[in-house]
Amino acid sequence: MKVKVKRWHGVAVWRWDVPNEEVCGICRVPFDGCCPTCKTPGDDCSLIWGECTHVFHMHCLLRWLQTEGSRGQCPMDRRTWGIKFIIY
Amino acid sequence: MIKIWSIKKDNSAAEKKKPKVSAAQIRVQKDLTELALPDTMQMSFPDEADLLNFNLSITPDEGFYRGGVFRFTFNINNNYPHDPPKVRCSQKIYHPNIDLEGNVCLNILREDWKPVLNLNSVLVGLQYLFLEPNADDPLNKDAAEDLRTNRKNFEYNVKQSMRGKDVKGINFDNVLM
Numbered sequence: 001m002k003v004k005v006k007r008w009h010g011v012a013v014w015r016w017d018v019p020n021e022e023v024c025g026i027c028r029v030p031f032d033g034c035c036p037t038c039k040t041p042g043d044d045c046s047l048i049w050g051e052c053t054h055v056f057h058m059h060c061l062l063r064w065l066q067t068e069g070s071r072g073q074c075p076m077d078r079r080t081w082g083i084k085f086i087i088y
Numbered sequence: 089m090i091k092i093w094s095i096k097k098d099n100s101a102a103e104k105k106k107p108k109v110s111a112a113q114i115r116v117q118k119d120l121t122e123l124a125l126p127d128t129m130q131m132s133f134p135d136e137a138d139l140l141n142f143n144l145s146i147t148p149d150e151g152f153y154r155g156g157v158f159r160f161t162f163n164i165n166n167n168y169p170h171d172p173p174k175v176r177c178s179q180k181i182y183h184p185n186i187d188l189e190g191n192v193c194l195n196i197l198r199e200d201w202k203p204v205l206n207l208n209s210v211l212v213g214l215q216y217l218f219l220e221p222n223a224d225d226p227l228n229k230d231a232a233e234d235l236r237t238n239r240k241n242f243e244y245n246v247k248q249s250m251r252g253k254d255v256k257g258i259n260f261d262n263v264l265m
């Protein structure tokens with residue numbers, strides 16, 4: 001019997017696509033909560049992905065990049081940080 | 089019901105009065121709960137309410153420094169984990185990677201620090217300095233030279249220094265238990 005797919009129905013469950021780590025490596029707060037300087041989750045506490053695929057709270061990452069010792073590098077692998085995308 | 093409400097109100101008032109716990113404090117708290125302190129290390133908090141300043145002692149159970157108690161102070165600022173903890177040895181010891189003022193040369197406390205590291209990483213690094221002192225990255229050049237050229241001699245000088253004797257004209261602190 002040969003089956004031809006006429007229509008395909010995709011179902012997806014949405015969640016933050018966070019590989020392995022469920023917490024922000026900088027503040028260690030889970031990604032479904034906001035960073036320690038914010039009050040309400042989701043509000044304006046975005047997540048930011050780097051080109052290296054590492055993800056952090058945007059506030060945590062920006063504070064790190066403002067620190068001299070960061071030298072503009074990813075807090076995880078110390079490769080030059082480039083933004084892949086931000087989820088608001 | 090009325091009572092419950094009034095209790096809640098009181099709580100929220102107290103909440104507001106409480107000084108805000110900083111992100112650094114929250115993070116240090118997390119680090120401390122994740123800490124797996126080996127038998128060779130002890131921590132103490134001079135001020136129980138202050139998690140950002142504490143002491144650590146290391147009692148190596150092998151290597152050149154076996155038999156000594158080495159004391160360090162940790163000062164963590166409010167930019168932690170973006171800034172590394174400031175770690176100093178509070179004794180004068182003969183070690184290639186620790187100078188006579190107690191400054192510690194450990195890469196992760198300096199140029200290789202990154203905020204995903206935690207207190208555990210620092211403790212492991214410090215412990216390692218006592219098991220494997222490193223002659224390539226010296227703060228005490230005499231000790232490094234010693235280690236590089238003559239390990240037997242280095243071992244002897246370390247033992248002398250740990251007893252509070254002089255090494256090369258410099259007096260060291262007695263660190264024996």
Ligand SMILES: [Zn+2]
Nearest residue numbers: 024027057060
């Ligand atoms: Zn974070």
Ligand SMILES: [Zn+2]
Nearest residue numbers: 035038045059
């Ligand atoms: Zn935030």
Ligand SMILES: [Zn+2]
Nearest residue numbers: 052054074077
């Ligand atoms: Zn990365």
